[in-house]
Amino acid sequence: MDQLNHLSPIAQHVWDAKYRYRRQDVVYDVQIADTWQRIAASLAAQEKDSLHWQRHFYDCLQNFKFLPGGRIQAGAGTSHQVTLFNCFVMGTIADSMEGIFNALKEGALTMQQGGGVGYDFSTLRPRGTQAYSVGSIASGPVSFMRLWDSMCATILSTGARRGAMMGTLRCDHPDIEQFIAAKQDRSQLRHFNISVLVTDDFMAAVRNDEDWPLVFPAGEHAGEVAVLLRAWPGYAHPVPCKCYKRVRARALWESIMRATYDYAEPGVLFIDRINQRNNLYYCERINSTNPCGEVPLPPYGACNLGSINLTQFVQDPFTERAQLDMAGIAAIAKTAVRLMDNVIDASHFPLASQAEQAHLARRVGLGVTGLADALMMLNIRYGSKQSLQIAQAVMQTVCHAAYQASIDIAQEKGPFPLFERDKYLAGAFIRNLPQTIREGIVRYGIRNSHLTAIAPTGTISLLANNVSSGLEPVFDSVYTRRVLGRDGDYSEYQVTDYAVAAWRKRQGDESLPPAFVNAHHVSPTDHLQMQAAIQPLVDQAISKTINVPEAYAFDAFRDLYQQAYDLGLKGCTTFRPNPVTGAVLSKVEEAQLTPHCCNLEREAD
Incomplete structure (x- = not known):
């Protein structure tokens, strides 16, 4: 045959x-x-x-x-x-218009050749701060992420490969609250997965119910403001940072958990643990991952x-x-x-x-x-x-x-x-x-x-032939799957799980394997x-x-990321059906919106 x-x-x-x-x-x-x-x-x-x-x-x-x-x-x-x-993690984004657009160009060239990209946006100054060199006011990391989202949609508007990007931001960046809420509008950042870079100090502050400073490098103006020393992307050693405000650590953590409960994002990356357990701890610093999170990279x-x-x-x-x-x-x-x-x-x-x-x-x-x-x-x-x-x-x-x-x-x-x-x-x-x-x-x-x-x-x-994906449980015994074709259009197929199909062939009926359980x-x-x-x-x-089932109570859900941290994981992502990532779009909406890259059809391959 x-x-x-x-x-x-x-x-x-x-x-x-x-x-x-x-x-x-x-x-x-x-x-x-x-x-x-x-x-x-x-x-x-x-x-x-x-x-x-x-x-x-x-x-x-x-x-x-x-x-x-x-x-x-x-x-x-x-x-x-x-x-x-x-996939690739891209270079550190310099906090200047030239640096931002150079990074955008590098991302476009990489995606054009078929690579997904990850970026840490923590190096971009918070919105509302003054760009001293030109006297303008910074619009902040999330606004620039929209440029990447548009670029990704343009580069990959045709063909059988969907775009994928990871965007990360430190848990102590002054724009972290805006970042956490960035994907609650289903027209925004559809090509991004987003994750908060969570430090051990932040987890300790959550546990102890402490205030948490939101900071950014003070640069040449360090002598003019009270500063805190912080390790920061783009710097070889801890640098003086200006404290923009203080928030309750637990309130910030609660906003992360509420957002991921309602909208399936952001995920979390336990960035100190990632760096502590990196085999190349002695010569590199990691601040982001590939789009699906399995490879932290410099x-x-x-x-x-x-x-x-x-x-x-x-x-x-x-x-x-x-x-x-x-x-x-x-x-x-x-x-x-x-x-x-x-x-x-x-x-x-x-x-x-x-x-x-x-x-x-x-x-x-x-x-x-x-x-x-x-x-x-x-x-x-x-x-x-x-x-x-x-x-x-x-x-x-x-x-x-x-x-x-x-x-x-x-x-x-x-x-x-x-x-x-x-x-x-x-x-x-x-x-x-x-x-x-x-x-x-x-x-x-x-x-x-x-x-x-x-x-x-x-x-x-x-x-x-539809084996279960990675470490995941079987999605379902039989379900309908949309896949892209070479012409950029979707086709739908009814697919049967590999083990279920093998069992039914063996049994000669439509029964399910005794050990079958779906996600x-x-x-x-x-x-x-x-x-x-x-x-x-x-x-x-x-x-x-x-x-996570749609009916799963928030009081039970709110501890999942804490459990992940306590279990020694390097990161965690959840998915609970919700109006943004779990709704079936109408034909009109489908024509206007890109599918979220973290749903069933998310692809890194």
Whole structure:
């Protein structure tokens, strides 16, 4: 049978619209196997024994055992001048008109090549303050975010890839209250996900019910006002900051929780924890992430993503003998690390600064997808204690195999240029790795500064015949999904979850697997526990949406971000159906408004 016929209708659509290689009317990928072969050959070309690694890479890709990020699948081995990296965090925005528009231009060039972007807007002075050089009054970060939103809509107004951006702002910026409320108007900032950079000091102030100063660097006028010393983006050391006003920390926290309850944003990023646990803590400072939050990055850092499809490693599914092939998962992880390391050398980059950063750190983000389906196939209910144990065991296997693979490649090709052995080994995450891995790093170094991240895998999971996405529970057994086509128009498909379809084929009826549970029936606490179970085994971060029922009481909801902090997470995002992101738009509204980038169809791939 032709391999294309193994794809469901929506998978065929996704492959044809997003990943099938064609130039004008000439089609190069006749079937999905040609796409796998194209990717394998292109990335194996970076190796001395290219034919050997081409075979291994093809085997890794075949039957969707490993799903590289969407930009890799769309661009590797083609003549298109595109980046193979899904997303970037852009450079620090200088607080001047020239700096703002230079940053906007860099974002446009990056999105034109298919990369999503993340920006920290904390460097822009608060609205209402005077721009001394020209005597004008600043309009503030949120007003300039609208420029990026318009740019994104323009750059990506046609074609099969939706725009995605992350915007962050510090919790002590004077415009933080406006930022928190920025997306409550459903016509505003539709291409942005937004997250508040939450510090440990702020969480302590919330806990102790203290006042919280909102500040901004005083610059050359530091001697004219009372100042507080603060670490601030764009500065190597703490700088004098002017206090614009003080608010009750709990009141500000309450406004964050009320906004995310009513409008599904902002998310939170626990930025001190992100930096404290960064493997490159000794040479970089992070202030933003990629659009879906799983890869915190320094200025000009890039996402190089891929996910192991766990459904392909379940042996004897739905039986009492069902188990995961952990040895197979470890083997595919090792091959995947080499494949993704080669992406760095094979890729184009929109900006020279992005290429430099990628080659200095050689970050990769290997994760998993299909977890919820694999659990069903193992007869384990998502959210149960056993499901957390399985997830931990899988991620430990992936993590340790990935680090060992990176050591092996370093022995062959050398470590990443920013590697400083003693400082790297002193990192919080590296200290907790097995002694054998640490000894390998001492002896040979390591090829990649970071190895693991859990991405949402929205589109590539559809390509793999609708396996559950990333770490998420199954959305539903059967539902209707809208997807973009090459012409920029949407098509609707009825899709059946991968494990549900496999169960029904086995049973010959329309019943559901005994362990089936969908996202709407997993409690918010269980969502958090799943994320917390594997965060210690992920050196970067996790894209995870905490689904909250519409009827869920605010008094119960208000503690979710606090729980996330207490559980040691690096960030948190929730979604509760609401008039802005959960309403069905009318035809007139649909023509006028862009879909929110954090709904079911949000894409980073």
